[in-house]
Amino acid sequence: MTTIVKMSGGRLTLPAELRQVLGVAADQTFEVETSAEQDAFVLRPATVLRREDAWAYTCEHRALLAKAHADSAEGRVRHLTEAELTALGDAA
Numbered sequence: 001m002t003t004i005v006k007m008s009g010g011r012l013t014l015p016a017e018l019r020q021v022l023g024v025a026a027d028q029t030f031e032v033e034t035s036a037e038q039d040a041f042v043l044r045p046a047t048v049l050r051r052e053d054a055w056a057y058t059c060e061h062r063a064l065l066a067k068a069h070a071d072s073a074e075g076r077v078r079h080l081t082e083a084e085l086t087a088l089g090d091a092a
Helices: 015-022 052-055 059-073 082-091
Strands: 029-035 038-044
Touching: 052 059
Parallel strands: none
Antiparallel strands: 029 038
């Protein structure tokens, strides 16, 4: 799909029809990738999160989460009481 849009005052407005096709909101945040060789830029919808929450998206944490899901799917689950959970938290 090719759509012609015009930049005005440094702002690029994406028509509603195009936003609907892409499934993005009017106030969407985008990541911009530029390619001087191709005389182009690519907009990708992005989600901005707080720095303090970024740990949850690190490769290490995602690997631990994938392992936990696999363990759970295989039935390797340990049930703890509230007291046992509290003790684990106190040990940290």
